[in-house]
Amino acid sequence: MDLIIELLMTFAAIIGFGVIFSVPKRALLLGGGIGVVTWFVLQTGINMGTSAIFATVLASLTAATIAHLLAKKIRIPVTTLSIPGILPLVPGSRAYFTMLAFVDGDYLLGLEYGVETMLQAGAIAAGLVLALSIFSFGKGIGNRYETGH
Amino acid sequence: MKAADEVMDICLLAGEIMLTYGAETYRVEETLERMARSSGFTNVHCFTTTTGIFLSFEERKGKEDLMQMVRVDDRMQDLNKVTEVNQVSREFTAGELTVEEADQRLKAISKAPIHYPIWLIHLAAGVAGSGFSYLFGGGLQDLLPAYLAAVIASVTLVEFERYLKVRFAAELAAAFVGGSVAILLVFIGVGNNLDQIIIGSLMPLVPGVPLTNAVRDLLSGDLLAGMSRGVEALLTSLSIASGIALSISLFL
Numbered sequence: 408m409d410l411i412i413e414l415l416m417t418f419a420a421i422i423g424f425g426v427i428f429s430v431p432k433r434a435l436l437l438g439g440g441i442g443v444v445t446w447f448v449l450q451t452g453i454n455m456g457t458s459a460i461f462a463t464v465l466a467s468l469t470a471a472t473i474a475h476l477l478a479k480k481i482r483i484p485v486t487t488l489s490i491p492g493i494l495p496l497v498p499g500s501r502a503y504f505t506m507l508a509f510v511d512g513d514y515l516l517g518l519e520y521g522v523e524t525m526l527q528a529g530a531i532a533a534g535l536v537l538a539l540s541i542f543s544f545g546k547g548i549g550n551r552y553e554t555g556h
Numbered sequence: 557m558k559a560a561d562e563v564m565d566i567c568l569l570a571g572e573i574m575l576t577y578g579a580e581t582y583r584v585e586e587t588l589e590r591m592a593r594s595s596g597f598t599n600v601h602c603f604t605t606t607t608g609i610f611l612s613f614e615e616r617k618g619k620e621d622l623m624q625m626v627r628v629d630d631r632m633q634d635l636n637k638v639t640e641v642n643q644v645s646r647e648f649t650a651g652e653l654t655v656e657e658a659d660q661r662l663k664a665i666s667k668a669p670i671h672y673p674i675w676l677i678h679l680a681a682g683v684a685g686s687g688f689s690y691l692f693g694g695g696l697q698d699l700l701p702a703y704l705a706a707v708i709a710s711v712t713l714v715e716f717e718r719y720l721k722v723r724f725a726a727e728l729a730a731a732f733v734g735g736s737v738a739i740l741l742v743f744i745g746v747g748n749n750l751d752q753i754i755i756g757s758l759m760p761l762v763p764g765v766p767l768t769n770a771v772r773d774l775l776s777g778d779l780l781a782g783m784s785r786g787v788e789a790l791l792t793s794l795s796i797a798s799g800i801a802l803s804i805s806l807f808l
Contacts, residue, residue, distance in 0.1 A: 416691055417687065420686075420688050424684045424764070427633075427677055428633050428634075428635050434639075482646075486579075486769065490764050499755050500755050507804070543776075
Protein backbone atom coordinates (compact mmCIF):
# COMPACT_ATOMS: atom_id res chain seq x y z
CA MET A 408 0.00 0.00 0.00
CA ASP A 409 2.81 2.38 0.93
CA LEU A 410 4.56 1.50 -2.30
CA ILE A 411 1.44 2.33 -4.34
CA ILE A 412 1.16 5.79 -2.77
CA GLU A 413 4.87 6.32 -3.40
CA LEU A 414 4.48 5.31 -7.04
CA LEU A 415 1.58 7.75 -7.48
CA MET A 416 3.65 10.50 -5.86
CA THR A 417 6.58 9.70 -8.18
CA PHE A 418 4.30 9.91 -11.21
CA ALA A 419 2.91 13.32 -10.17
CA ALA A 420 6.34 14.69 -9.24
CA ILE A 421 7.95 13.55 -12.51
CA ILE A 422 5.13 15.08 -14.57
CA GLY A 423 5.78 18.30 -12.64
CA PHE A 424 9.45 18.06 -13.49
CA GLY A 425 8.57 17.42 -17.13
CA VAL A 426 6.70 20.72 -17.23
CA ILE A 427 9.64 22.50 -15.56
CA PHE A 428 12.00 21.21 -18.27
CA SER A 429 9.37 21.91 -21.01
CA VAL A 430 9.25 18.32 -22.20
CA PRO A 431 6.91 18.09 -25.24
CA LYS A 432 3.36 17.03 -24.40
CA ARG A 433 3.53 13.58 -26.05
CA ALA A 434 6.55 12.68 -23.90
CA LEU A 435 5.18 13.95 -20.55
CA LEU A 436 3.21 10.84 -19.55
CA LEU A 437 5.88 8.51 -20.91
CA GLY A 438 8.50 10.27 -18.78
CA GLY A 439 6.26 9.91 -15.73
CA GLY A 440 5.85 6.20 -16.47
CA ILE A 441 9.62 5.72 -16.73
CA GLY A 442 10.03 7.54 -13.42
CA VAL A 443 7.53 5.15 -11.78
CA VAL A 444 9.44 2.12 -13.12
CA THR A 445 12.70 3.63 -11.83
CA TRP A 446 11.31 4.11 -8.31
CA PHE A 447 9.82 0.60 -8.35
CA VAL A 448 13.15 -0.98 -9.36
CA LEU A 449 15.01 1.05 -6.71
CA GLN A 450 12.62 0.09 -3.89
CA THR A 451 12.42 -3.57 -4.95
CA GLY A 452 16.20 -3.75 -5.05
CA ILE A 453 16.54 -2.24 -1.57
CA ASN A 454 13.78 -4.51 -0.18
CA MET A 455 15.52 -7.57 -1.60
CA GLY A 456 18.64 -6.67 0.35
CA THR A 457 20.99 -5.19 -2.25
CA SER A 458 22.94 -2.08 -1.31
CA ALA A 459 21.35 1.26 -2.16
CA ILE A 460 24.15 2.05 -4.59
CA PHE A 461 23.71 -1.17 -6.59
CA ALA A 462 19.93 -0.69 -6.65
CA THR A 463 20.53 2.82 -8.01
CA VAL A 464 22.74 1.48 -10.80
CA LEU A 465 20.05 -1.07 -11.73
CA ALA A 466 17.27 1.53 -11.64
CA SER A 467 19.27 4.04 -13.67
CA LEU A 468 20.16 1.35 -16.24
CA THR A 469 16.49 0.35 -16.55
CA ALA A 470 15.37 3.97 -16.95
CA ALA A 471 17.99 4.77 -19.58
CA THR A 472 17.27 1.57 -21.54
CA ILE A 473 13.54 2.24 -21.68
CA ALA A 474 14.23 5.87 -22.58
CA HIS A 475 16.49 4.85 -25.50
CA LEU A 476 13.96 2.33 -26.85
CA LEU A 477 10.99 4.71 -26.60
CA ALA A 478 12.92 7.68 -27.99
CA LYS A 479 13.79 5.66 -31.11
CA LYS A 480 10.16 4.65 -31.47
CA ILE A 481 8.49 8.06 -31.17
CA ARG A 482 11.45 9.97 -32.65
CA ILE A 483 12.39 12.51 -30.01
CA PRO A 484 15.77 13.30 -28.45
CA VAL A 485 16.53 10.72 -25.80
CA THR A 486 17.22 13.33 -23.09
CA THR A 487 13.53 14.31 -23.00
CA LEU A 488 12.83 10.83 -21.62
CA SER A 489 16.03 9.93 -19.76
CA ILE A 490 16.10 13.08 -17.60
CA PRO A 491 12.61 12.43 -16.11
CA GLY A 492 13.57 8.77 -15.84
CA ILE A 493 16.57 9.27 -13.55
CA LEU A 494 15.15 12.13 -11.46
CA PRO A 495 13.72 9.86 -8.69
CA LEU A 496 17.30 8.70 -8.01
CA VAL A 497 18.80 12.16 -7.43
CA PRO A 498 20.39 12.06 -3.92
CA GLY A 499 18.72 15.30 -2.79
CA SER A 500 18.21 14.05 0.75
CA ARG A 501 21.86 12.98 1.21
CA ALA A 502 23.11 16.24 -0.30
CA TYR A 503 20.93 18.22 2.11
CA PHE A 504 22.15 16.32 5.18
CA THR A 505 25.76 16.81 3.98
CA MET A 506 25.19 20.55 3.92
CA LEU A 507 23.41 20.44 7.29
CA ALA A 508 26.30 18.56 8.94
CA PHE A 509 28.84 21.05 7.59
CA VAL A 510 26.73 23.97 8.83
CA ASP A 511 26.62 22.35 12.30
CA GLY A 512 30.42 21.99 12.24
CA ASP A 513 30.24 18.16 12.30
CA TYR A 514 32.78 17.68 9.51
CA LEU A 515 33.23 13.91 9.88
CA LEU A 516 29.50 13.24 9.53
CA GLY A 517 29.43 15.72 6.65
CA LEU A 518 32.19 13.84 4.86
CA GLU A 519 30.35 10.55 5.39
CA TYR A 520 27.14 11.92 3.86
CA GLY A 521 29.17 13.66 1.16
CA VAL A 522 30.81 10.41 0.08
CA GLU A 523 27.40 8.72 -0.02
CA THR A 524 26.07 11.56 -2.18
CA MET A 525 28.99 11.26 -4.59
CA LEU A 526 28.61 7.48 -4.77
CA GLN A 527 24.91 7.73 -5.54
CA ALA A 528 25.51 10.38 -8.23
CA GLY A 529 28.24 8.15 -9.66
CA ALA A 530 25.82 5.21 -9.63
CA ILE A 531 23.29 7.19 -11.69
CA ALA A 532 26.03 8.10 -14.17
CA ALA A 533 27.17 4.46 -14.31
CA GLY A 534 23.66 3.28 -15.21
CA LEU A 535 23.35 5.94 -17.93
CA VAL A 536 26.76 5.03 -19.34
CA LEU A 537 25.96 1.30 -19.39
CA ALA A 538 22.73 1.82 -21.31
CA LEU A 539 24.43 4.25 -23.67
CA SER A 540 27.23 1.78 -24.40
CA ILE A 541 24.69 -0.89 -25.28
CA PHE A 542 22.89 1.45 -27.68
CA SER A 543 26.04 2.77 -29.36
CA PHE A 544 27.60 -0.58 -30.32
CA GLY A 545 29.45 -0.05 -33.59
CA LYS A 546 29.10 3.73 -33.43
CA GLY A 547 31.64 4.55 -30.75
CA ILE A 548 34.89 6.48 -31.05
CA GLY A 549 38.41 5.08 -31.41
CA ASN A 550 40.36 4.75 -28.22
CA ARG A 551 43.67 2.87 -28.39
CA TYR A 552 44.64 0.74 -31.38
CA GLU A 553 43.62 0.93 -34.99
CA THR A 554 42.27 -2.56 -35.43
CA GLY A 555 39.79 -1.71 -38.18
CA HIS A 556 42.28 -2.02 -41.06
CA MET B 557 23.36 22.50 -54.96
CA LYS B 558 21.92 25.13 -52.67
CA ALA B 559 23.32 28.59 -51.91
CA ALA B 560 26.15 28.07 -49.45
CA ASP B 561 25.51 31.26 -47.48
CA GLU B 562 21.89 30.41 -46.75
CA VAL B 563 22.65 26.84 -45.76
CA MET B 564 25.37 28.11 -43.43
CA ASP B 565 22.87 30.50 -41.84
CA ILE B 566 20.16 27.92 -41.18
CA CYS B 567 22.70 25.41 -39.90
CA LEU B 568 24.09 27.88 -37.38
CA LEU B 569 20.60 29.04 -36.37
CA ALA B 570 19.55 25.44 -35.74
CA GLY B 571 22.74 24.79 -33.77
CA GLU B 572 22.33 27.94 -31.71
CA ILE B 573 18.74 27.09 -30.72
CA MET B 574 19.66 23.52 -29.81
CA LEU B 575 22.69 24.47 -27.74
CA THR B 576 20.87 27.29 -25.94
CA TYR B 577 17.89 25.19 -24.93
CA GLY B 578 19.74 22.18 -23.59
CA ALA B 579 20.76 19.73 -26.35
CA GLU B 580 23.84 17.56 -25.95
CA THR B 581 26.99 18.62 -27.82
CA TYR B 582 27.12 15.50 -29.96
CA ARG B 583 23.54 16.12 -31.13
CA VAL B 584 24.38 19.66 -32.27
CA GLU B 585 27.48 18.52 -34.17
CA GLU B 586 25.74 15.59 -35.79
CA THR B 587 22.68 17.63 -36.81
CA LEU B 588 24.74 20.42 -38.38
CA GLU B 589 27.02 18.04 -40.27
CA ARG B 590 24.04 16.10 -41.61
CA MET B 591 22.24 19.23 -42.74
CA ALA B 592 25.32 20.57 -44.54
CA ARG B 593 26.10 17.20 -46.19
CA SER B 594 22.54 16.71 -47.39
CA SER B 595 22.77 20.07 -49.18
CA GLY B 596 25.67 18.71 -51.24
CA PHE B 597 28.69 20.30 -49.55
CA THR B 598 31.88 18.41 -48.88
CA ASN B 599 34.58 18.48 -46.21
CA VAL B 600 32.03 19.35 -43.53
CA HIS B 601 33.40 19.88 -40.05
CA CYS B 602 31.64 21.10 -36.96
CA PHE B 603 33.17 21.80 -33.55
CA THR B 604 30.92 22.64 -30.63
CA THR B 605 31.62 23.46 -27.02
CA THR B 606 29.16 24.52 -24.33
CA THR B 607 29.51 28.18 -25.34
CA GLY B 608 30.09 28.25 -29.10
CA ILE B 609 29.70 26.53 -32.47
CA PHE B 610 32.18 26.45 -35.37
CA LEU B 611 31.06 25.13 -38.76
CA SER B 612 33.10 24.87 -41.96
CA PHE B 613 32.49 23.29 -45.37
CA GLU B 614 33.52 23.84 -48.98
CA GLU B 615 31.22 24.55 -51.89
CA ARG B 616 33.43 23.08 -54.60
CA LYS B 617 36.43 20.80 -54.29
CA GLY B 618 39.36 22.92 -53.20
CA LYS B 619 37.51 26.22 -53.66
CA GLU B 620 35.05 28.51 -51.91
CA ASP B 621 35.65 27.42 -48.36
CA LEU B 622 33.22 28.76 -45.80
CA MET B 623 33.78 28.99 -42.08
CA GLN B 624 31.66 30.70 -39.46
CA MET B 625 31.14 30.60 -35.75
CA VAL B 626 28.44 31.70 -33.30
CA ARG B 627 28.86 32.43 -29.65
CA VAL B 628 26.11 31.07 -27.38
CA ASP B 629 25.70 32.96 -24.14
CA ASP B 630 22.35 31.88 -22.73
CA ARG B 631 21.77 28.37 -21.51
CA MET B 632 18.14 27.63 -20.72
CA GLN B 633 16.06 24.52 -20.36
CA ASP B 634 13.31 24.07 -22.96
CA LEU B 635 13.52 20.54 -24.31
CA ASN B 636 10.49 21.16 -26.53
CA LYS B 637 12.52 23.52 -28.73
CA VAL B 638 15.29 20.93 -29.05
CA THR B 639 12.72 18.37 -30.18
CA GLU B 640 11.22 20.74 -32.74
CA VAL B 641 14.59 21.70 -34.24
CA ASN B 642 15.41 18.00 -34.38
CA GLN B 643 12.24 17.46 -36.40
CA VAL B 644 13.05 20.34 -38.81
CA SER B 645 16.57 19.02 -39.39
CA ARG B 646 15.22 15.53 -40.02
CA GLU B 647 12.80 16.81 -42.65
CA PHE B 648 15.46 19.08 -44.20
CA THR B 649 17.93 16.21 -44.45
CA ALA B 650 15.30 14.01 -46.08
CA GLY B 651 14.75 16.73 -48.69
CA GLU B 652 11.17 17.52 -47.64
CA LEU B 653 11.94 21.15 -46.81
CA THR B 654 13.51 23.88 -48.96
CA VAL B 655 16.07 26.23 -47.46
CA GLU B 656 13.50 29.03 -47.15
CA GLU B 657 10.94 26.82 -45.43
CA ALA B 658 13.52 25.53 -43.00
CA ASP B 659 14.66 29.08 -42.31
CA GLN B 660 11.08 30.19 -41.56
CA ARG B 661 10.37 27.24 -39.29
CA LEU B 662 13.61 27.75 -37.35
CA LYS B 663 12.95 31.46 -36.90
CA ALA B 664 9.44 30.67 -35.65
CA ILE B 665 10.86 28.18 -33.14
CA SER B 666 13.48 30.68 -32.03
CA LYS B 667 10.87 33.42 -31.45
CA ALA B 668 8.22 31.17 -29.89
CA PRO B 669 7.49 31.72 -26.20
CA ILE B 670 8.19 28.97 -23.69
CA HIS B 671 6.16 25.81 -24.34
CA TYR B 672 4.17 25.88 -21.10
CA PRO B 673 2.96 29.18 -19.58
CA ILE B 674 5.12 30.38 -16.71
CA TRP B 675 2.35 30.06 -14.09
CA LEU B 676 1.96 26.40 -15.02
CA ILE B 677 5.71 25.92 -14.50
CA HIS B 678 5.41 27.44 -11.01
CA LEU B 679 2.49 25.13 -10.16
CA ALA B 680 4.39 22.15 -11.59
CA ALA B 681 7.38 23.05 -9.42
CA GLY B 682 5.00 22.88 -6.46
CA VAL B 683 3.73 19.43 -7.47
CA ALA B 684 7.30 18.18 -8.00
CA GLY B 685 8.42 19.63 -4.67
CA SER B 686 5.60 18.15 -2.60
CA GLY B 687 5.91 14.78 -4.37
CA PHE B 688 9.60 14.57 -3.61
CA SER B 689 9.13 15.66 0.01
CA TYR B 690 6.87 12.61 0.41
CA LEU B 691 9.33 10.31 -1.38
CA PHE B 692 12.18 11.47 0.88
CA GLY B 693 10.24 10.38 3.95
CA GLY B 694 7.84 13.23 4.75
CA GLY B 695 4.25 12.58 5.76
CA LEU B 696 0.99 13.52 4.06
CA GLN B 697 0.70 16.60 6.28
CA ASP B 698 3.97 17.90 4.77
CA LEU B 699 2.60 18.03 1.22
CA LEU B 700 1.00 21.47 1.56
CA PRO B 701 3.97 23.35 3.10
CA ALA B 702 6.36 21.73 0.59
CA TYR B 703 4.03 22.80 -2.23
CA LEU B 704 3.94 26.41 -1.03
CA ALA B 705 7.69 26.60 -0.43
CA ALA B 706 8.48 25.07 -3.85
CA VAL B 707 6.13 27.47 -5.67
CA ILE B 708 7.65 30.47 -3.89
CA ALA B 709 11.20 29.23 -4.64
CA SER B 710 10.29 28.81 -8.33
CA VAL B 711 8.74 32.31 -8.53
CA THR B 712 11.84 33.78 -6.87
CA LEU B 713 14.12 31.99 -9.35
CA VAL B 714 12.23 33.21 -12.42
CA GLU B 715 11.70 36.81 -11.27
CA PHE B 716 15.28 37.14 -10.02
CA GLU B 717 16.60 35.97 -13.38
CA ARG B 718 14.25 38.26 -15.28
CA TYR B 719 15.19 41.48 -13.49
CA LEU B 720 18.76 41.02 -12.33
CA LYS B 721 20.13 38.55 -14.91
CA VAL B 722 22.84 37.04 -12.76
CA ARG B 723 23.86 33.41 -13.16
CA PHE B 724 24.02 31.25 -10.00
CA ALA B 725 22.86 34.14 -7.78
CA ALA B 726 19.29 33.38 -8.88
CA GLU B 727 19.55 29.80 -7.57
CA LEU B 728 21.12 31.04 -4.35
CA ALA B 729 18.28 33.52 -3.81
CA ALA B 730 15.62 30.91 -4.68
CA ALA B 731 17.10 28.37 -2.25
CA PHE B 732 17.34 31.02 0.47
CA VAL B 733 13.71 32.14 0.04
CA GLY B 734 12.39 28.58 -0.30
CA GLY B 735 14.22 27.45 2.83
CA SER B 736 13.07 30.49 4.81
CA VAL B 737 9.44 29.94 3.79
CA ALA B 738 9.69 26.27 4.83
CA ILE B 739 11.15 27.22 8.23
CA LEU B 740 8.42 29.86 8.72
CA LEU B 741 5.62 27.39 7.81
CA VAL B 742 6.90 24.76 10.24
CA PHE B 743 7.34 27.44 12.91
CA ILE B 744 3.66 28.49 12.67
CA GLY B 745 2.61 24.84 12.78
CA VAL B 746 1.95 23.83 9.16
CA GLY B 747 3.78 20.53 8.61
CA ASN B 748 6.08 18.51 10.88
CA ASN B 749 9.24 17.33 9.13
CA LEU B 750 11.28 20.44 8.37
CA ASP B 751 14.12 18.55 6.64
CA GLN B 752 11.84 16.76 4.18
CA ILE B 753 9.91 19.96 3.41
CA ILE B 754 13.13 21.84 2.63
CA ILE B 755 14.53 19.03 0.45
CA GLY B 756 11.26 18.78 -1.46
CA SER B 757 11.00 22.50 -2.05
CA LEU B 758 14.56 22.60 -3.42
CA MET B 759 14.26 19.61 -5.77
CA PRO B 760 12.80 21.70 -8.66
CA LEU B 761 16.05 23.72 -8.68
CA VAL B 762 18.20 20.63 -9.38
CA PRO B 763 20.22 21.16 -12.62
CA GLY B 764 18.99 17.97 -14.29
CA VAL B 765 19.70 18.97 -17.90
CA PRO B 766 23.39 19.95 -17.53
CA LEU B 767 24.04 16.92 -15.29
CA THR B 768 22.69 14.40 -17.79
CA ASN B 769 24.31 16.19 -20.72
CA ALA B 770 27.69 16.22 -18.97
CA VAL B 771 27.66 12.42 -18.69
CA ARG B 772 26.59 12.04 -22.32
CA ASP B 773 29.18 14.52 -23.62
CA LEU B 774 32.05 12.95 -21.68
CA LEU B 775 31.16 9.51 -22.98
CA SER B 776 30.85 10.54 -26.63
CA GLY B 777 34.33 12.08 -26.53
CA ASP B 778 33.44 15.78 -26.23
CA LEU B 779 35.69 16.11 -23.21
CA LEU B 780 35.83 19.91 -23.20
CA ALA B 781 32.05 20.34 -23.37
CA GLY B 782 31.47 17.55 -20.86
CA MET B 783 33.80 19.03 -18.27
CA SER B 784 32.37 22.53 -18.63
CA ARG B 785 28.80 21.28 -18.31
CA GLY B 786 29.73 19.22 -15.29
CA VAL B 787 31.29 22.27 -13.64
CA GLU B 788 28.18 24.29 -14.47
CA ALA B 789 25.97 21.70 -12.75
CA LEU B 790 28.36 21.58 -9.78
CA LEU B 791 28.33 25.38 -9.37
CA THR B 792 24.53 25.42 -9.53
CA SER B 793 24.32 22.73 -6.84
CA LEU B 794 26.82 24.60 -4.68
CA SER B 795 24.86 27.85 -4.95
CA ILE B 796 21.66 26.01 -3.95
CA ALA B 797 23.51 24.53 -0.96
CA SER B 798 24.88 27.94 0.07
CA GLY B 799 21.45 29.54 -0.19
CA ILE B 800 19.83 26.96 2.06
CA ALA B 801 22.81 27.00 4.46
CA LEU B 802 22.39 30.77 4.76
CA SER B 803 18.72 30.53 5.65
CA ILE B 804 19.30 27.69 8.14
CA SER B 805 22.11 29.48 9.96
CA LEU B 806 20.07 32.70 10.09
CA PHE B 807 16.72 31.30 11.24
CA LEU B 808 17.44 28.07 13.13
